[in-house]
Amino acid sequence: MVESQEEQIKKESEFSAKNYKPLPVVLSKGKGVWLWDTDGNKYLDMMSAYSAVSHGHAHPELVKVLHQQSELLGITSRAFYTNTLGPFLEKLTSMSGLEVALPMNTGAEAVETAIKAARRWAYKTKKVEANKAEIIVVEGNFHGRTTTIISFSSDNESREDFGPYTPGFVTIKYNNIDSLKDAITKNTAALLVEPIQGEAGIIIPDSEWLPEVRKICTENNVLLILDEIQSGLGRTGKMFAFEHSSIKPDGLILGKALGGGLLPVSCFLSTSEVMQWFVPGSHGSTFGGYPLAAAIGKRSLEVIEEEKLVENSNQQGSYFLAELKKIESPILKQIRGKGLWIGVEIDTKIINGRNICKHLLKKGILSKETHASIIRFAPPLIIEKKEIDWAVHTFKETLKEIEENQIHQ
Ligand SMILES: *Cc1c(COP(=O)(O)O)cnc(C)c1O
Secondary structure, eight states: OOOOHHHHHHHHHHHSOSSOOOOSOOEEEEEBTEEEETTOOEEEESSHHHHTTTTOBTOHHHHHHHHHHHHHOOOOOTTSOOTTHHHHHHHHHHHHTOSEEEEESSHHHHHHHHHHHHHHHHHHTSOOOTTOOEEEEETTOOOOOSHHHHHTOSOHHHHTTOOSOOOOEEEEOTTOHHHHHHHOOTTEEEEEEOSSBTTTTOBOOOTTHHHHHHHHHHHTTOEEEEEOTTTTTTTTSSSSGGGGGTOOOSEEEEOGGGGTTTSOOEEEEEOHHHHTTOOTTSSOOSSTTOHHHHHHHHHHHHHHHHTTHHHHHHHHHHHHHHHHHTOOOTTEEEEEESSSOEEEEEOTTTOOHHHHHHHHHHTTEEOOEETTTEEEEOOOTTOOHHHHHHHHHHHHHHHHHHHHHHHHO
């Protein structure tokens, strides 16, 4: 007997820790920009698994590589060389302009790797006194969920009762140069920052901010490490978000879309000067850079280029943003975005984000609120104009129905 969605939700809820509160839909299939639930209802994916599905679901080229490589060689550990890792990292370094890469699996692991790299560099190259290295982070950051990373989160929900916290982090204001200047000391190893803050609500800093940050980091011998796990690989309409500012970081963290929507693949990239201090035994991961991940990672990067996903993100993103801005509704407060990464801020006095998402779900659009007041529209980068038109139309209709209901209440 086929279980109803309700029954399946009940089962997942019963046996799963409650660290998530999913929307009430049970998905079982995905293809391109579309997802299906177990009853066969179809939804447009506006979440893309927090940008992990930039290529679209079940991309045929990537599925092919997954099959082929899994029949050849899945995992060996880094105790041996493999024929897939070199080509993957060669591609990644040449695309990013950074010299050396260290592959990991999840985003948080790559952030941890960046923190370790910055600290080692501080002691070995910059000659910071032992155990005194400081890493500057910014308010509203999201870099993952490990104990060290949540130690410098400003979000109480993710920190509370997980102490004692890892020391060595200093928090400054986002988009604020004086705050950065004031925080730098002789012990500062790095500034770790998202060029556009994703989980904070798609917060885009002033265009002068990142170039100025770059200048100050260079003047003070501080590494500029960008977390582009979500903003990277085309999401903002450039391959990397830092290209909007024509700067170059000293360290770059990638993840999410690097796995082509199929596997967790992440990476920390930096200069030879920084990376030289990772010597054998100093850091590692059983799965980091394993043959299957490396094959998928390389093909994911190629597909982004071959299918011009960066250009599509830029073009369709501008169109999508402009169309959304045309909507007149008292529910909408601000609409902002870059590329196919759009945040719609709503008036929570009328309705909260989760309830809008529930309404959108009923109409066939999957999205997720962040901080109760922001709805995110971040479809796979393969989305076409007609799908955007349908999404805008459906969103408009949903808002109208909510408004009318409000008036009748
Ligand atoms: C998602 C995300 C992470 C964490 O990645 P995980 O794979 O969930 O560990 C880190 N930084 C940013 C900017 C992210 O969006």
